[in-house]
Amino acid sequence: MTNRVDITPAAAAVVSKLIARHGALIFHQSGGCCDGSAPMCYPRGEFHLGSQDVYLGDIADTPFYMSAFQFEYWQHTHLTIDVEAGRGSGFSVEATEGVRFLTRSRLFSDAELLALAPLAP
Structure with a gap:
């Protein structure tokens, strides 16, 4: 898969480090607006998922979601969440650490597309 x-x-x-400080977390890929298209990280329970949010998988024991609207554009894209020094979103929990999460992306190969796990409902 x-x-x-x-x-x-x-x-x-x-x-x-953030889990040790804040407890369980959740990622949601921002679709733009104030913070651009950044992966946002929140304490679990402080970000409310909607019925249109799509679960993409877990990273570092943390579920990762994005809106269905955005997923329509990114469904053929593999995402890698990375971190770099700098000021990120004031809404995302890593902001106080002097770092920001960012999304690196590339298109899936034809073989990878065939091996994608189905999305969970």
Whole structure:
């Protein structure tokens, strides 16, 4: 099976640190607006998923979602969540750490598309 979303070791280390501080987390790929298209990280329970949010998988023991509208554009794209120094969104929990999560993407190969796991309902 091919994952739709993965995480770099550096970003996973930040997630581990954030889980120790905030408890269980959730990622939601922002679709634009104030913070651009950034992966947003929230304490689980503080971000309310809608019926149109699509679950893409878990990264670093943390579920990752995006809106169905955005998924229509990104469904052929593999996402890798990374981290870099800098100021990210004030809404995402890593903002106080002096780092920001970012999404790196590439198109799936034909073989990867065939091996994608079906989306969970």
